[in-house]
Amino acid sequence: MDAAVSLPAQAVARCPALLIAAPASGQGKTTVTAALARLHARQGRRVRVFKCGPDFLDPHWLQLASRAPVHQLDLWMNGEADCAQRLHDAARDADLILIEGVMGLFDGSPSAADLAQRFGVPVLAVVDASAMAGTFGALTFGLRHYRPGLPWAGVLANRVGSARHADMLRDGLQDADDWMGALMRVQAAGHAPAAAKAAAALLPERHLGLVAAHELDDSLQRLDAAADALAATPLGQMGLDELQRWTVDFPAPALPPAVPPLLAGRTVAVGRDAAFCFIYAANLQCLQQMGARVEFFSPLRDANLPDCDAVWLPGGYPELHATQIAANTGTQASLRAHVAAGRPLWAECGGMMALFESITLADGSTAPLWGLLPGRVAMQKRLAALGPQQLALAGHTLRGHTFHYSTCDSSAPVVARTARPHESAAPDAGEALYRQGSIHASYFHAWFPSSPEAVAQLLGGASA
Structure with a gap:
């Protein structure tokens, strides 16, 4: 900005x-x-x-x-x-x-x-x-x-x-x-x-x-x-x-720059329910300032996505609702159709987890998931990652953090990695940013106001 x-x-x-x-x-x-x-x-x-x-x-x-x-x-x-x-x-x-x-x-x-x-x-x-x-x-x-x-x-x-x-x-x-x-x-x-x-x-x-x-x-x-x-x-x-x-x-601080209307005229469908509830209020505010119309849906209960140009699946607790996630074949089919049409899907942490093929729960049992991304995810009893992170994307930098108890194993292409504050991304460190077709997915939780331009890249908006 x-x-x-x-x-x-x-x-x-x-x-x-x-x-x-x-x-x-x-x-x-x-x-x-x-x-x-x-x-x-x-x-x-x-x-x-x-x-x-x-x-x-x-x-x-x-x-x-x-x-x-x-x-x-x-x-x-x-x-x-x-x-x-x-x-x-x-x-x-x-x-x-x-x-x-x-x-x-x-x-x-x-x-x-x-x-x-x-x-x-x-x-x-x-x-x-x-x-x-x-x-x-x-x-x-x-x-x-x-x-x-x-x-x-x-x-x-x-x-x-x-x-x-x-x-x-x-x-x-x-x-x-x-x-x-x-x-x-x-x-x-x-x-x-x-x-x-x-x-x-x-x-x-x-x-x-x-x-x-x-x-x-x-x-x-x-x-x-x-x-x-x-x-x-x-x-x-x-x-x-x-x-x-x-x-x-x-x-009052100096007047901040106007948020660029990079999502003007676009509708962003945001998953929001008991399984997908890790949403910064400022992120929703930022989407609206970018000109987007925000439509909420429940990935657990709704049979179809709302009419939209892009989807954001935020983090949450998919591991507590794995059975219901797998059973909602309507949402699964609707997400598949959305991606097949080349429309963007940004999935972070728990939202990404739900897109994999299966999850191994804390008790050792395995449950199927939606299978839009190749690979599997496994819960563990200790933290896998914690701390502030930043993601360089198309010449812009998103700030945010990581916090999760699961690990994933996927063959999806890794197009970038996050880094700690004031550090550069390393090939074997940080959270992977996966890209599969029109899907971008990562364990990284993004703070949208830190770079509306990078958000627009994830959600298919105009370039700054």
């Missing part, structure tokens, strides 16, 4: 904002972020929530809690200007902005701490205190002071066992003002108590992360349980006036 156009300084948008972080993964960041969003949203406040880094699953919960779309913020994947624009736009309309961090506060490059410092957003640390007392204070001190100049809001103790336990944790803090309260172990109504981490059980997990909110009948009740527990803490009892202490100025 062209460089941004410089404009005179524009109005600054101001809004209370918090970045919810933790010393490590699994501390309860999503539960706390969703609970805080739900608590304020059900009081009629306008809450905008962002997720730091690439993630498809946490945003399902955060969107349900906030009643608003959830976008990613990543200084590398989005770029600084995109992050600045999204935060400025949110601050213009919201009463409160929440950003859920990723991994530990200082993990990764860029990290959640980098984002907090770049935009001056105070950090609220969430610490699983279920198995500690005085060390809680030392850990809090380290998080707050490890990096000079880090904006700071305080600390919330999570998964606390009793009021006495909470007192021990608070007494261990060197600065009493750090204390934002103790979130007791909570559970969804009707669920048996969990032995160790009931708050984690409140938002259940599987191999790729949290179970998506739309897969559970009682998702909102689970969020209400978390919000009710948070309401008993000093953090949860803050009104809008008290939240003003964390007000952040978000200046």
Whole structure:
């Protein structure tokens, strides 16, 4: 894309904002972020929530809690200007902005701490205190002071066992003002108590992360349980006036270049259901900005594709729905006809998996798939790949990431490979980009706004 156009300084948008972080993964960041969003949203406040880094699953919960779309913020994947624009736009309309961090506060490059410092957003640390007392204070001190100049809001103790336990944790803090309260172990109504981490059980997990909110009948009740527990803490009892202490100025960045209308007049059919649900909201937004008409369909249930010029099969959980995928011969035939007519199909990660001939599941059994690509895929118990990736395509570069538990063996031609940030692609490294006829497929999850021109190459649009 062209460089941004410089404009005179524009109005600054101001809004209370918090970045919810933790010393490590699994501390309860999503539960706390969703609970805080739900608590304020059900009081009629306008809450905008962002997720730091690439993630498809946490945003399902955060969107349900906030009643608003959830976008990613990543200084590398989005770029600084995109992050600045999204935060400025949110601050213009919201009463409160929440950003859920990723991994530990200082993990990764860029990290959640980098984002907090770049935009001056105070950090609220969430610490699983279920198995500690005085060390809680030392850990809090380290998080707050490890990096000079880090904006700071305080600390919330999570998964606390009793009021006495909470007192021990608070007494261990060197600065009493750090204390934002103790979130007791909570559970969804009707669920048996969990032995160790009931708050984690409140938002259940599987191999790729949290179970998506739309897969559970009682998702909102689970969020209400978390919000009710948070309401008993000093953090949860803050009104809008008290939240003003964390007000952040978000200046408008230079006007970004217009998104080229490379998909004008074209209809893109997007698979979306329980098996294919890893979709960035910004990707859909980008398709529309490129001039595309977006039509959703369910690869699990629908007998035919909608009338379309191109298909995008996003990632998800085909391994959990292999029987239903194979049984839907209508979608299989419709995809075959689409490809036979030379129309583009972009399949990423789980979408690609469904196109292979068969899958070996975690229990060792094998199930057939759609067979539009030669080869097979196999699930494994350990991660096969994880991390940010970029894909060079027709002179343009798409940014994104990879995250999968399966491997594939295919004879389909490999026309490119992804690379890590700031590296060049190597013949034996990175994710393969397969091309078979009009099919492009890869384990790579693309962030469309990073290069609409490359997206147009995958979906058969006009050349930039």
